Amino acid sequence: MNEYNITSLAYYYKHHVSGDDGTNEYFGKDGERTDRMMQNHDALTKFWSAAERGGGEGGSPSTTSTSGGASAPPGGDVTGVVLLGMHGVDLADDARLLATLQQMHRMDYGAACFLLERIRQIVEALPGGYDNPLLTANAIAIQSADPIDGRSERDSVIIGDGIYEFIEWLGLGDDGIAYIHSHEFSHHVQYDLGIGYGSAASAVDTAVETRWWEMMADSFGAYFNAHSAGGRMDDAALMNVHRAAFSLGDCEDAVDSHHGHPRQRECASTYGADLALVSYYNDGHIIPPSVLRELFDEKYERMVRLDDEQCTAVVDESVLDVEIYGEVRDSDTDYSSYFDGFYYHLDHSFVDEMDKPPPILQDENGTVMTKVETGFWGGDVQWISEHTSAAGHSDIGFTFVAPILAYILLR
Numbered sequence: 001m002n003e004y005n006i007t008s009l010a011y012y013y014k015h016h017v018s019g020d021d022g023t024n025e026y027f028g029k030d031g032e033r034t035d036r037m038m039q040n041h042d043a044l045t046k047f048w049s050a051a052e053r054g055g056g057e058g059g060s061p062s063t064t065s066t067s068g069g070a071s072a073p074p075g076g077d078v079t080g081v082v083l084l085g086m087h088g089v090d091l092a093d094d095a096r097l098l099a100t101l102q103q104m105h106r107m108d109y110g111a112a113c114f115l116l117e118r119i120r121q122i123v124e125a126l127p128g129g130y131d132n133p134l135l136t137a138n139a140i141a142i143q144s145a146d147p148i149d150g151r152s153e154r155d156s157v158i159i160g161d162g163i164y165e166f167i168e169w170l171g172l173g174d175d176g177i178a179y180i181h182s183h184e185f186s187h188h189v190q191y192d193l194g195i196g197y198g199s200a201a202s203a204v205d206t207a208v209e210t211r212w213w214e215m216m217a218d219s220f221g222a223y224f225n226a227h228s229a230g231g232r233m234d235d236a237a238l239m240n241v242h243r244a245a246f247s248l249g250d251c252e253d254a255v256d257s258h259h260g261h262p263r264q265r266e267c268a269s270t271y272g273a274d275l276a277l278v279s280y281y282n283d284g285h286i287i288p289p290s291v292l293r294e295l296f297d298e299k300y301e302r303m304v305r306l307d308d309e310q311c312t313a314v315v316d317e318s319v320l321d322v323e324i325y326g327e328v329r330d331s332d333t334d335y336s337s338y339f340d341g342f343y344y345h346l347d348h349s350f351v352d353e354m355d356k357p358p359p360i361l362q363d364e365n366g367t368v369m370t371k372v373e374t375g376f377w378g379g380d381v382q383w384i385s386e387h388t389s390a391a392g393h394s395d396i397g398f399t400f401v402a403p404i405l406a407y408i409l410l411r
Helices: 006-017 034-052 088-092 094-105 109-124 161-169 173-193 206-226 235-247 262-280 289-305 402-410
Strands: 082-086 139-142 156-160 338-340 343-345 360-362 368-370 385-388 395-398
Touching (some): 006 094, 006 109, 006 139, 006 156, 034 173, 034 206, 139 173, 156 173, 206 262
Parallel strands (some): 082 156
Antiparallel strands (some): 139 395, 385 395
């Protein structure tokens, strides 16, 4: 699989070969997710387009810089971002696979035909063959900066069929998919702000920069999902979003593609969602992306340390899944919460180390009221993240390797 880069073939076909413009796309192996995905993409486009114009009446974009990056422009344009589906079945078509191999490896027709037969043997031996989720377990945001071979490629979010199947297997359903979709779309918001890989100062370690970039997208995505003018998710749905962010964390601090530890990503998602709660009280005002970036950067180091109040989601405790969080103890204690600027606060204590058990909520006397179990599936699930780039493109994706192999064996 790795020798022939087979898990990248479906993506490479969709982006570099197909030329699809988003008008005849389907999502899910049988198109079962098409309507919902298109509706969500329209909502994301409308929301962030309004945000880039200033967030509505009374809002105005601003410029800022962070982590050594250049000042962000006052806005961009996400209206041209198309949503594309990535399908393993595309590789079953000889003409499509052949064209993909020729462009991907810059090889002649004869060499491509020979490689095609070898790849066919490998793929057809997989459980499910071309429908195996390993072939399409990725979600990628791509912005074309420069024309290639005389043509500019479209800005897009590409989501593979394997993502849906695996997220459903984890029990996160539509909410988990919404997290991934909003996260990838948020990368386009970042592109329009003029930030991305390579925008930080040269002295910044690549892994550190990548973590900052990915956690910001987690925060932006959750902001949309929680906002009254965006996803309008309730508490239970937002908890699934935060679980998805947690599950996509990794502990590979020294790897360039490091996306953040599980609890760091959960914290970033929680922070973004909490920022959006005020939208239910201020006529749905959308904070402009440049201001969101300022707010994120102000709290970022605290998110990394997990030592500030934004790491606690403001939710109704009754929505917590006992299978995930353990039994919630009965209590007559009235948890005080109050509004202060963009934030809601809860009395709580924090663990000052990464990837330790989540916060233990306490009352004013320090009595433990609710204890949360470590990990969403009985332990911290580690994921392998992949960042690939090509000339004129920035590709940010999730690649689920070890968990999907387990899924293949168990289904």
